[in-house]
Amino acid sequence: MERRVALKSMAVAMGAMAGLPAWASGWSKGTLPKGRLLSADQSKNLAAIVEAIIPKTDTPGAGELGVGDFVQKMVKDCYDSKAQASLASGVSNVDEQSIQRFGKSFVDAGKDQKLQILQDIDKGSDASQKAFLGMVKNLTIQGYMTSEYVMTNITHYEMIPGRYHGCVPVKKG
């Protein structure tokens, strides 16, 4: 953590962040640009979906880490209009299923109810819903594994290893 803070302030001191082109600007949970693909309600649903995919345990889940916003931003900026439509309709569809089955919106459904809905999609026969879930799941995994929390606290990303050793024993598990 210490080193990270030091690096960051080094970057600021060098005026580095200021010169960033708009599209390369840094992202953190707090600074996500507002341009969105989904409505506010749909965005909440998406956050609930990513949290159901990777939930809070003794460590934060994907929802809390802001991965919903990451998923939305990726699909909005990097994917084609077909994928964008699939994200919007998929989120609504999940919500409708929840209302039908449990009488409440997906965000308000219980943890197990949420998981049930997603598992049913995963095992079900609706190809477009499966494609939607596959896309969201992949992006959720990506956003979660590359989140600041996971990379600093769990996988211990090293910006500056300072070394390369070509043959070291595998650490036992």
Next chain:
Amino acid sequence: MANFNIDSKKARTYDAIVIGSGISGGWSAKELTEKGLKTLVLERGRDVQHIKDYPTTNMMPWEFAHRERLPKEITDANPIASRCYNFKESSAHFFAKDNEHPYVQEKPFDWIRGYQVGGKSLLWARQTQRWSKYDFEGPARDKFAVEWPIGYDDIAPWYSHVEKFAGITGNKDGIDTLPDGEFLAPHDLNCVEKYFKEQVGKQYKDRHIIIGRAAHITDPQQIHLDQGRAKCQHRVICERGCPFGGYFSSNSSTIPWAMKTGNLTMRPHSVVHSIIYDDKKQKATGVRVIDANTKQMMEFYADIIFVNAAALNSNLVLLNSTSSRFPNGLGNDSGVLGKYVAFHNYRASVSGEYEGFLDSTTDGKRPNSGYIPRFRNVYKQETDFLRGYAAGFGANRNTYSDRNGLGESLKSNLHETKYGNWSVGSHMMGETIPKESNYVALDKDLKDPFGIAQLKISVGYDDNDEKMIKDYVEQVSEMFTNAGFKNVKSHDGNRNPGNDIHEMGGVRMGKDPKTSMLNQWNQLHACKNVFVTDGACMTSTSTQNPSLTYMALSARAVDYAVKQMKAKNL
């Protein structure tokens, strides 16, 4: 008023002008200014100052909004740059944008460019292998292209000269097809790479696996510290610009060095239009520049001119430099200007897995990889194609995790990483044969945003390349299989010519002014005070990465030019 004009002309007069500030231009500028010449470097792009202008250099992975992927808007607008592996969220600002810098593809050609102070030296992969005598002797022996006017011995001291300053890591391998240089401590080959080296050594007497030679400072010498550069920290995000100066770039090395002499004037935003030839004086007197901001044409003057705009742009500048003496481009009495363009062929790759060394892995990161020097047709013609290929080789041990499930089971799966087999891979680096039919020319109608004729590129693969691809795949697959690698697969990426970013030729060196543009000193046969020392000058391409050779040729040509100038021969 008359006085004013004279003064202004004086203010725009230098001893030397260098066109372009990339790898070769940076070296020309360093050598010229060190020898005391007031030197103007004209660079079409913006200024990029070491550290200060590396906006992404200290960003963490999670700070990239799209985790290094580029927004569709940008990839759609830049289909050519997007095919370069290194065009990504953290480095895209160092690439020229396709739509801003149009050219004509008579055949598909991916022209990858970096238009800024430092050129492509910020982006390059830093592999720096010397050429061998076999490479310089190739055309004469194999009867393609024209004979090189220089041999390995002419350039060897200049390789040493630039290696010591740039900082090159490597091993003294004692291989005559890939001469040793002035090396800093080598990077490690990992256990599987070493294993492969041993297997290949046992099975083939003329084939070698070595660690690549690369422009990284592994143990800084005084000369590197004097440049303000430090030991490479193995971050392996070099394409963002390195705050340590751990790898060689013009920005971290040659340009600040030249600046310190007090003899350098760097003028960014200066698009060189053409070189001015004076019929009466029978030499070049300066260059015409379009200021990229004001679009105004202006002139700068000097006694000697170094053309270092990167291979194809140097062709463009010369083709566009017409006069009554040279109606077809400066120095183009032979008519070969723009012709005999060649490149490297990186199309094929081979991959596999190794099930050994399962109790070992690697630690840290390595900005380099293994290298297989050319072994085909070196000492004699063995195949039905001319010349040969070098290859990259690397092994690594990846971890993976089970991505099945949803919810808590998925989460715990993701955090339970397991080691897979070692994966091994290789990619070819083939020599292509310079041919008259592979050429660049000025388009008759289309102009770029500065009103300069667009470059028309007509460069393609031929039968020789197809045969070479086939042989590379067969040989490397066989080497992999013999080493016990499993699941060996080959892949033809079908990349376009140019995508290797090693385009060369068009202003080739040669002994005979009737068939070449430059003499043995990179000097235009027909206009002695103009020197071309970037990839445009290459008579043939060899298989090794070319930039180290551009550096050495630049330093060598400056040494000659300054001696000639002092002797009043230019």
